[in-house]
Amino acid sequence: NAGVMQNPRHLVRRRGQEARLRCSPMKGHSHVYWYRQLPEEGLKFMVYLQKENIIDESGMPKERFSAEFPKEGPSILRIQQVVRGDSAAYFCASSAVGVSAFFGQGTRLTVV
C-alpha cells in the first residue's frame, strides 16, 4: 500500500478552522475512496470518487464535508469549521477497477 500517498500524516486544527486532507492514488488508479476511523471504531465509508466525479457520497456528513478528485492532482477531502468530533484517522484508498483497494497510511486529524 506504499503507493497511495496521503498528506499530511498528522494535522492539528483549532475548532472553526478548515482541514484539507490530500490523497494521491497509486499510478494507474482512477478510483478513490475516503474512510474515517474514530477511536475504537471500524472503518466508515465516506465517499467514492472517480476522476472529476463523485460516484457515492452516502457516508459524508451533510454539512461541512466535501471531497473532490480533479482531472489533475490529488483527491482532496475538505472539512470546514472543524469541531472536536471530527478528530479521527482519515484513510484514503485507490483501486483500478473498484475492488482490492489499496490504502494509504492515513491522516490523523486532531481538533483542539
Add this chain to the structure above:
Amino acid sequence: DQQVKQNSPSLSVQEGRISILNCDYTNSMFDYFLWYKKYPAEGPTFLISISSIKDKNEDGRFTVFLNKSAKHLSLHIVPSQPGDSAVYFCAASVDDKIIFGKGTRLHILP
C-alpha cells in the same frame, strides 16, 4: 445499519494454531469480499479476496471461505504466527463501493 458485521471484537490464539475470523453480511447484492489487516498507526493492508461465485480462495497461510446461503465468510490463518497480531477487517463490495466491518483484534499468544 451495519451491512458487514464482525461480532467478535477480539480473539486470542496460541502461536502455531489455527486462527478463524468470522464475518456476516446482510446485503445479498455484494459480489466481492475482502480481508484487510491493520497494524496501529498504519493503513489497512489487503490480504485476500473472494468473488461471490466461489466458495474458497487460498493464498499461503490464508484461506477465505464463503457461505452465500448463510451470508457468512471466514478467514483461516494456519499456522498462526506472532506477526499476525493485528486488527482484521472484513469488507464487501457492490457497485465498486467497499463496506467494512468494525474489525476483530487478533492476539497471537506465545
